[in-house]
Amino acid sequence: MDNLDLLWGGLQTAVTPEHLLYAAIGVLLGTFVGVLPGIGPAMAVALLIPVTFTLDPTSAFIMFAGIYYGGMYGGSTTSILLNTPGESASVMTAIEGNKMARKGRAAQALATAAIGSFVAGTVGTLLVAFFAPALADVAVEIGAPSYFAIMVLALVMTTTVLGSSPLRGYVGLFLGLSVGLVGLDLNTGQQRLTMGVPQLIDRIDIVVVAVGIFALGEALWVAAHLRRSPMRVTPVGRPWMGRDDWRRSWKPWLRGTAFGFPFGAIPAGGAEIPTFLSYATERRLSRNSDEFGHGAIEGVAGPEAANNASAAGMFVPMLALGLPVTATASVMLAALQGYGIQPGPQLMSDQSDLVWTLLASLLIGNAMLLVLNLPLAPLWARLLRIPRPQLYAGILFFACLGAYATNLDPFDVGLLVVFGLIGLMMRRFGIPVLPFILGVILGPLMESKLREALAISGGDFSVLLDEPLAIATYALIAVLVVARPVFAVINRKEHDETDRSHDEELVER
Amino acid sequence: MAPPPDETVGIDRAQYGLAALLAVVGAWTVYDASTLDVGFADPVGPRVFPYVIGTGMIVLAVLLAVATARGSRPEPEAGEDVDLTVSADWLTVTKLLGVLLFTVATMNLLGWAVSGALLFAGAAWVLGSRTVIRDVLVGAVLAVGSWYGFYVGLGIPLTPGILDGIL
Numbered sequence: 001m002d003n004l005d006l007l008w009g010g011l012q013t014a015v016t017p018e019h020l021l022y023a024a025i026g027v028l029l030g031t032f033v034g035v036l037p038g039i040g041p042a043m044a045v046a047l048l049i050p051v052t053f054t055l056d057p058t059s060a061f062i063m064f065a066g067i068y069y070g071g072m073y074g075g076s077t078t079s080i081l082l083n084t085p086g087e088s089a090s091v092m093t094a095i096e097g098n099k100m101a102r103k104g105r106a107a108q109a110l111a112t113a114a115i116g117s118f119v120a121g122t123v124g125t126l127l128v129a130f131f132a133p134a135l136a137d138v139a140v141e142i143g144a145p146s147y148f149a150i151m152v153l154a155l156v157m158t159t160t161v162l163g164s165s166p167l168r169g170y171v172g173l174f175l176g177l178s179v180g181l182v183g184l185d186l187n188t189g190q191q192r193l194t195m196g197v198p199q200l201i202d203r204i205d206i207v208v209v210a211v212g213i214f215a216l217g218e219a220l221w222v223a224a225h226l227r228r229s230p231m232r233v234t235p236v237g238r239p240w241m242g243r244d245d246w247r248r249s250w251k252p253w254l255r256g257t258a259f260g261f262p263f264g265a266i267p268a269g270g271a272e273i274p275t276f277l278s279y280a281t282e283r284r285l286s287r288n289s290d291e292f293g294h295g296a297i298e299g300v301a302g303p304e305a306a307n308n309a310s311a312a313g314m315f316v317p318m319l320a321l322g323l324p325v326t327a328t329a330s331v332m333l334a335a336l337q338g339y340g341i342q343p344g345p346q347l348m349s350d351q352s353d354l355v356w357t358l359l360a361s362l363l364i365g366n367a368m369l370l371v372l373n374l375p376l377a378p379l380w381a382r383l384l385r386i387p388r389p390q391l392y393a394g395i396l397f398f399a400c401l402g403a404y405a406t407n408l409d410p411f412d413v414g415l416l417v418v419f420g421l422i423g424l425m426m427r428r429f430g431i432p433v434l435p436f437i438l439g440v441i442l443g444p445l446m447e448s449k450l451r452e453a454l455a456i457s458g459g460d461f462s463v464l465l466d467e468p469l470a471i472a473t474y475a476l477i478a479v480l481v482v483a484r485p486v487f488a489v490i491n492r493k494e495h496d497e498t499d500r501s502h503d504e505e506l507v508e509r
Numbered sequence: 510m511a512p513p514p515d516e517t518v519g520i521d522r523a524q525y526g527l528a529a530l531l532a533v534v535g536a537w538t539v540y541d542a543s544t545l546d547v548g549f550a551d552p553v554g555p556r557v558f559p560y561v562i563g564t565g566m567i568v569l570a571v572l573l574a575v576a577t578a579r580g581s582r583p584e585p586e587a588g589e590d591v592d593l594t595v596s597a598d599w600l601t602v603t604k605l606l607g608v609l610l611f612t613v614a615t616m617n618l619l620g621w622a623v624s625g626a627l628l629f630a631g632a633a634w635v636l637g638s639r640t641v642i643r644d645v646l647v648g649a650v651l652a653v654g655s656w657y658g659f660y661v662g663l664g665i666p667l668t669p670g671i672l673d674g675i676l
Contacts, residue, residue, distance in 0.1 A: 037590050050663075051663075053663055053665065054663045078589065082589055165583075167569070167572055171531065175534075178534055178538055178562055181538065181558065190546065190555055192545065192555065193537075193559075220606070221586065221591065222591055223598070224597045224598050224601065224602050226590060226591075226598070226637070227590050227591065389632075389635075390644065392632065393629045393631075393648075394629065394651070396628060396629075397625060397651060401621070401655055404621065405667065408668065410613050413609075413612065428583070428597075429523075429524060430584040443562075450553055450558075455552060
């Protein structure tokens with residue numbers, strides 16, 4: 001087993017005291033930031049990038065792995081202990097998890113979430129170790145036209161499949177593509193959309209974009225709609241599970257993993273769909289289905305596993321194709337580029353040590369999360385009581401610090417504020433963030449692939465349809481665009497049905 | 510989810526503003542591209558992408574304006590600390606932006622340790638905290654701490670500003 005050998009090698013690199021320390025710091029920082037309300041994993045990674053600036057890439061990525069899984073775990077803690085989920089992927093966890101917490105079973109809810117995350121994360125990472133190299137082997141052969149087509153597919157999928165309004169999805173996408181244009185055109189050395197500002201020639205730092213959109217945008221949006229009444233935080237002791245909880249949890253964990261991983265690997269918006277599918281499945285299969293809606297442990301175990309498995313699945317396209325499919329992956333890729341590492345199909349062979357160490361650290365980070373966070377849960381729960389003015393002031397402080405520290409130029413902080421305003425505007429007008437971020441990252445990449453393809457063909461646009469894979473991809477895009485309205489109808493029906501069953505529940509009571 | 514009370518009636522007029530903004534950005538992108546020279550041996554050139562993106566923006570702006578006129582309303586983003594049932598408090602947002610811009614403007618002059626502390630205390634105050642002295646202290650600890658953290662831990666010298674020589 002070649003891959004296992006490589007993973008073993010990665011583990012050996014990762015298990016030095018120094019690297020373990022970085023993993024531990026990453027896990028703790030990630031959980032700390034992830035628990036804070038209003039901060040999701042993507043923002044956690046973006047905010048913490050400056051901390052890794054002077055580390056070597058290996059150490060930095062070990063830390064990232066910890067931050068990423070820590071941020072995911074922190075998010076689920078928040079949604080169980082507060083009734084409002086921070087991101088769409090936690091909606092399902094929040095439903096049952098918070099009901100459990102209110103019934104005094106917060107400890108069990110946190111435990112099944114933590115152990116389920118561990119199971120899903122571990123299985124998911126092992127699957128990445130098998131699929132990513134295989135995909136990269138194939139991907140190295142992919143020509144520029146097919147590459148271009150796949151990127152179009154990623155953008156169309158994230159834009160149309162997700163969200164309630166495709167029009168607003170495309171607005172987000174094109175805004176992002178416009179931002180991606182700013183800077184020097186690499187082929188001709190001319191400036192585009194820079195308004196002559198020298199700091200813009202070098203292209204806009206994706207970290208500044210991400211922190212601006214996520215952190216500042218969120219803080220400004222919260223400022224406009226700050227919840228004046230404090231939320232109820234459920235107190236919690238040390239998480240544990242009884243024999244019955246184990247019996248009811250292990251199957252949902254595995255099923256959730258099976259749902260989550262494939263969805264994480266395709267550009268369909270990460271964990272939103274698989275967590276929903278997992279929840280619906282557990283509800284149907286459970287012998288205690290009448291408990292759903294009142295705190296069923298299966299309804300926490302399944303979606304949480306799906307959430308984390310999709311978080312692992314994200315690494316397949318990211319490592320094998322250099323293609324980010326979630327906001328978090330975009331930020332991580334940006335960090336990679338910051339180290340002068342070019343993402344793409346060659347990454348697995350060029351930087352094989354780094355990749356395998358990263359995968360090994362994902363496993364280690366996952367195990368560390370379990371060991372550290374079960375005992376620390378009561379402490380994390382206390383973070384939820386931080387008064388909101390200080391919390392958001394702190395977020396602004398660290399966001400500005402991060403933007404400033406990248407180049408030591410106040411201009412970057414000004415730019416951060418501009419992107420904060422764009423983030424505010426997007427939240428106000430219901431424009432999804434993911435297409436925007438992917439547009440910023442993939443736009444320039446698409447342009448270079450397109451020009452590469454056409455330079456070879458001498459300007460003949462038919463080259464774009466020269467490869468079977470490209471044609472297949474465009475066919476898939478066409479199907480998706482046509483199928484969207486159909487999906488929407490089905491969705492609406494399902495929603496009506498869930499609404500009705502809710503009504504029925506109310507009537508029964 | 511119930512829309513905010515001040516926006517329940519009919520058309521969301523602010524969306525026209527967004528549409529106009531998109532159109533302006535799109536038009537500017539197209540104009541900017543038209544000023545570029547096309548290089549040799551580069552059949553696509555630097556213009557094609559901006560043309561496509563700019564045109565797309567203008568089309569989206571028109572579609573958004575039409576959708577707005579037909580009563581399409583945005584679904585504002587929910588969140589843990591976001592209460593969409595109260596009407597938007599743009600005054601607080603403006604004040605917060607003021608604090609941020611003040612930080613940008615004074616960063617080089619005052620240095621990160623001072624600017625950062627003021628940023629924290631100012632933002633907390635704008636967001637409704639009234640424990641001014643504690644906030645300034647916390648801000649000072651954060652700012653000075655991060656200054657030393659970056660200087661000692663990461664080897665990145667943030668501007669000392671007026672505290673040059675003291676820090």
